Amino acid sequence: MPEQRVVDADYLLLEAPRERKFITGAQAMAEAVKRANVDIAIAYPITPQSEVMHLVGDIWAQGYLKDYYRAEEEYGAMSAIAGAVRGGARAFSATSGPGLLRGLEAIASWPGHRIPAVLGVLTRVVNAPLSIQPDNVEIAYLLHSGVVVLHAENQQDVFDFTLASFVISEKVDVYIPIAVCTEGFFVTHAKGYVNMTPEDMKLPPRDPYKAPVPPTDCEIPPARIQRDAPVQKSNFMSYLIHAVWQQEVWSSNIRAMKYIYKYLGGPIEVVNPEAEVFVVASGCAAAQGREAVRYAQLEGLNVGLVKVKSIRPFPEKEIRQALSRAKAVIVPEHNIVGWLAKEVKAAIPNSDIVVGGPRVYGGMTLPVELIMEKIYNALGIKKEKKVVV
Amino acid sequence: MPMEVLPGPAGYIPTPAAFEGVELPPPGKALLYGKIVDEGTAMREAAKAMLTRRNPTIFPGPLVLWGWNAGAMEKAKAVLELAMEIPNCRIIPMPDYRPKYPKIDPEAEINPNHPNLTILHNKIEACIFVGVHCHYANLSLRMIRAGTNCFTIALCAEMGHEDAMVSLRDQHAEEIRRFKDVLVQVREELGIKWEPKLPPENPSLPKEEYQTLSVLDYGEYSYLLIPRRGEQVTESE
Numbered sequence: 001m002p003e004q005r006v007v008d009a010d011y012l013l014l015e016a017p018r019e020r021k022f023i024t025g026a027q028a029m030a031e032a033v034k035r036a037n038v039d040i041a042i043a044y045p046i047t048p049q050s051e052v053m054h055l056v057g058d059i060w061a062q063g064y065l066k067d068y069y070r071a072e073e074e075y076g077a078m079s080a081i082a083g084a085v086r087g088g089a090r091a092f093s094a095t096s097g098p099g100l101l102r103g104l105e106a107i108a109s110w111p112g113h114r115i116p117a118v119l120g121v122l123t124r125v126v127n128a129p130l131s132i133q134p135d136n137v138e139i140a141y142l143l144h145s146g147v148v149v150l151h152a153e154n155q156q157d158v159f160d161f162t163l164a165s166f167v168i169s170e171k172v173d174v175y176i177p178i179a180v181c182t183e184g185f186f187v188t189h190a191k192g193y194v195n196m197t198p199e200d201m202k203l204p205p206r207d208p209y210k211a212p213v214p215p216t217d218c219e220i221p222p223a224r225i226q227r228d229a230p231v232q233k234s235n236f237m238s239y240l241i242h243a244v245w246q247q248e249v250w251s252s253n254i255r256a257m258k259y260i261y262k263y264l265g266g267p268i269e270v271v272n273p274e275a276e277v278f279v280v281a282s283g284c285a286a287a288q289g290r291e292a293v294r295y296a297q298l299e300g301l302n303v304g305l306v307k308v309k310s311i312r313p314f315p316e317k318e319i320r321q322a323l324s325r326a327k328a329v330i331v332p333e334h335n336i337v338g339w340l341a342k343e344v345k346a347a348i349p350n351s352d353i354v355v356g357g358p359r360v361y362g363g364m365t366l367p368v369e370l371i372m373e374k375i376y377n378a379l380g381i382k383k384e385k386k387v388v389v
Numbered sequence: 390m391p392m393e394v395l396p397g398p399a400g401y402i403p404t405p406a407a408f409e410g411v412e413l414p415p416p417g418k419a420l421l422y423g424k425i426v427d428e429g430t431a432m433r434e435a436a437k438a439m440l441t442r443r444n445p446t447i448f449p450g451p452l453v454l455w456g457w458n459a460g461a462m463e464k465a466k467a468v469l470e471l472a473m474e475i476p477n478c479r480i481i482p483m484p485d486y487r488p489k490y491p492k493i494d495p496e497a498e499i500n501p502n503h504p505n506l507t508i509l510h511n512k513i514e515a516c517i518f519v520g521v522h523c524h525y526a527n528l529s530l531r532m533i534r535a536g537t538n539c540f541t542i543a544l545c546a547e548m549g550h551e552d553a554m555v556s557l558r559d560q561h562a563e564e565i566r567r568f569k570d571v572l573v574q575v576r577e578e579l580g581i582k583w584e585p586k587l588p589p590e591n592p593s594l595p596k597e598e599y600q601t602l603s604v605l606d607y608g609e610y611s612y613l614l615i616p617r618r619g620e621q622v623t624e625s626e
Contacts, residue, residue, distance in 0.1 A: 114524055172523060172547045172548060173413055173523070173547070173548045175524075210547070211522070212522055212523035212524035212527075212547075213522050213524045213525070214451065214486070214522055240402070240532060240535070241501075241502045241503075241528065241532070243402055244403070244405075244527075244528045244531045244532055244535075245528060247403075247405045247408070247531065248405070248524060248527050248528055248531075250405070250407075250408070251405045251407035251408065251527065251551070254407050254408065255407060255413065258412070
């Protein structure tokens with residue numbers, strides 16, 4: 001491995017020279033981990049939806065990480081992360097689908113314990129029926145856990161979001177975990193061009209003393225398995241402390257927004273802001289939405305794109321502003337429940353202009369033609385459907 | 390338009406200022422009632438509150454109480470110097486974050502899970518949080534705003550707190566001494582006569598007798614200090 005020197009986080013993320021590589025999304029995530037000065041990676045080897053944790057195992061073997069721990073199952077993996085991070089380590093893991101759901105109870109406790117960890121979520125369907133195909137319904141379960149949720153469109157996003165997440169999550173006013181989601185297979189197994197920071201530079205190590213809660217070394221008395229005694233006494237005060245504690249998790253989530261602006265250029269990207277019809281999408285669907293905008297432009301139609309990078313904190317204000325003049329809003333998604341459409345509807349005053357779809361799931365791809373159909377409908381354009389024999 | 394963060398009582402369940410658009414100040418600035426202002430302006434308003442409101446109290450937290458590094462010790466000294474300049478100021482520590490069940494003594498210490506009890510019990514109408522880890526400061530400040538009329542001031546070593554009426558960021562010994570100078574100046578402007586003196590002893594804290602200290606005084610943690618029956622400790626790290 002090349003000797004890595006520690007450089008300032010702002011320099012690495014915003015100024016350092018970049019080298020262009022043609023790699024898969026899984027490789028992009030591992031490359032980000034390589035540059036993030038991670039202490040420990042913790043994994044449970046679920047039926048591989050992606051090779052992220054295998055690649056991270058490789059870079060551990062090369063000496064980029066201090067430790068690699070294979071947990072007994074997902075709940076154990078997510079609990080081990082909490083222990084490692086409380087002990088002062090910078091930790092990373094990746095999971096997907098049923099694995100994410102099995103670890104979800106532990107994951108949902110991370111923000112309350114102020115655990116700054118980074119979790120890759122390489123989405124796949126939730127069983128049953130058994131499948132390992134891409135589908136991002138699991139993001140719906142993450143949305144209310146308190147975790148910051150970013151949704152990457154492509155390999156470049158995967159690299160940028162993952163590397164920036166280590167920096168953002170450890171800001172003292174944030175200090176909660178960040179999930180970097182992207183579609184399994186479509187992004188993790190496909191190659192794309194990624195501009196990467198130099199291999200011989202890495203982030204400064206984590207400083208556990210710069211934290212909103214006391215660091216615990218887990219050994220020296222008073223030893224405390226749980227930082228705070230359970231707040232479950234049956235009286236008003238205990239309920240109130242739990243209430244303000246939850247508020248603190250979500251306040252921290254909101255505070256992450258300014259760093260999303262700083263390091264990721266904002267929570268949304270708007271293409272053709274003057275459009276009358278907008279495609280609003282996140283993750284892989286944003287790539288197809290981008291294609292739909294290109295198709296529409298070729299046909300002389302005034303269509304724009306709002307790509308949502310940050311699902312939590314949800315950029316309500318930004319979306320409301322971007323869609324203030326829209327006549328129709330089309331929300332294509334890779335899941336059956338339509339979690340993004342619901343979020344967008346809740347964010348704008350005239351929610352009846354939102355078209356919840358097209359939606360594909362179970363591992364199906366999202367053809368641009370499906371989005372175009374919705375665009376034609378919104379613009380009142382009739383297109384004949386042909387059967388090619 | 391961000392909310393105005395004013396002394397409470399805000400009511401049954403307080404809305405966090407962060408939910409209402411209040412953002413933490415950039416370096417060199419401060420928060421006053423939820424708005425970003427110059428540090429000097431916020432310091433003057435904080436000083437005025439500590440000088441004119443009833444029962445001003447400083448709540449030092451573990452980051453100044455535990456003396457875990459030279460900076461913390463110097464900061465603790467600065468806090469004491471500040472307390473000496475505030476007429477009839479008291480110090481009620483927050484030495485640990487564990488809730489004290491079945492009962493806390495609100496005169497002896499402030500419990501972040503019950504901060505408003507301490508405020509109400511002592512009729513405190515102006516207070517300073519210093520050396521409290523941000524998470525616990527935020528919880529306490531919000532609960533105090535919910536149920537009391539106390540004017541809260543946060544002297545934060547990090548980025549500040551949206552739920553305090555005055556929030557100063559990056560506060561270490563030097564900055565606390567600067568705040569003390571501002572406070573003395575405001576005090577003179579207000580014509581308040583005061584000779585610097587130490588705050589009164591905390592009447593509820595038991596006197597520490599190290600000569601008679603026993604393992605049993607460590608309560609639930611005593612097992613960490615004494616070997617189990619039959620256990621022979623031959624070496625330790």
